[in-house]
Amino acid sequence: MPGKPVLHYFNGRGRMEPVRWLLAAAGVEFEEKFLKTRDDLARLRNDGSLMFQQVPMVEIDGMKLVQTKAILNYIASKYNLYGKDIKERALIDMYSEGVADLELMVLYFPHMPPGEKDAALATIKDKARNRYFPAYEKVLKSHEQDYLVGNRLSRADVSLVELLYHVEELDPSALANFPLLEALRTRVSNLPTVKKFLQPGSQRKPFDDAKCVESTKTIFS
Structure with a gap:
């Protein structure tokens, strides 16, 4: 075993x-x-x-x-969190890479020199609100399904929900204009494994x- x-x-x-x-x-x-x-x-x-x-x-x-x-x-x-075929995997990869672009900025924020933090925080807020969150909101709106790809949980959903939590630590009102992202976060957070x-x-x-x-x-x- x-x-x-x-x-x-x-x-x-x-x-x-x-x-x-x-x-x-x-x-x-x-x-x-x-x-x-x-x-x-x-x-x-x-x-x-x-x-x-x-x-x-x-x-x-x-x-x-x-x-x-x-x-x-x-x-x-x-x-089994990686789609059912190569097209779904391509979408999962694309969405996950978008998350990673912003997530790395957020994760490294506490480790930045103090003099660089104000500018970095402004960049994080701007990219979250004006580039990344609108893109994922648009995906969810386009197919009206519970998850980003194939209407089932994938690593893209998990990564995105992690990002939402992390961005809100720095920008508490970041999700105010993104109801579908809010709903996704609630949905994933209520899964027994994630809730635990x-x-x-x-x-x-x-x-x-x-x-x-x-x-x-x-x-x-």
Whole structure:
């Protein structure tokens, strides 16, 4: 019997948070081994676990997977969250990549130099409200279905809902003009697996605070 996936990363959001969300949505229990020092990262590099010398890394099904997109695509394929054919997968990839463009800005926001944060926050708000959220609202309106692709949950929905939560932490009224996105978030959040993940005490990570930011500097700088 294969063991639980093991996630290797620091104890914060970063590029691993979308992986946590997707595993949780799929109802998959996972373990985490947190990097706390430069030596922890060096150990993974030196034992050959990191193909490109970078985390995140996920041990799953006898593999040590790196590169966030590869990890997410494998999990989505394994747990039937990646569409029914190549056309649906292409749409899921397109929607997911759009999410990733904005999500990376949001995830790295706490780690930016203080002098750059005001401009970065303005950019995040502008792109969310005027580029990305209208695009996804339009998709949902165009087919009047419950989910983005094929009227069934996919990794695109999970990634988008994660993004909605994260943007609202920085811009509480960001969803005010997007009722279909609000409805999607409610729908996905009420799925039993996601609802459990959203409860206090889960492996979902909070907004990276000053302590987390300092920890990442210790590990990666």
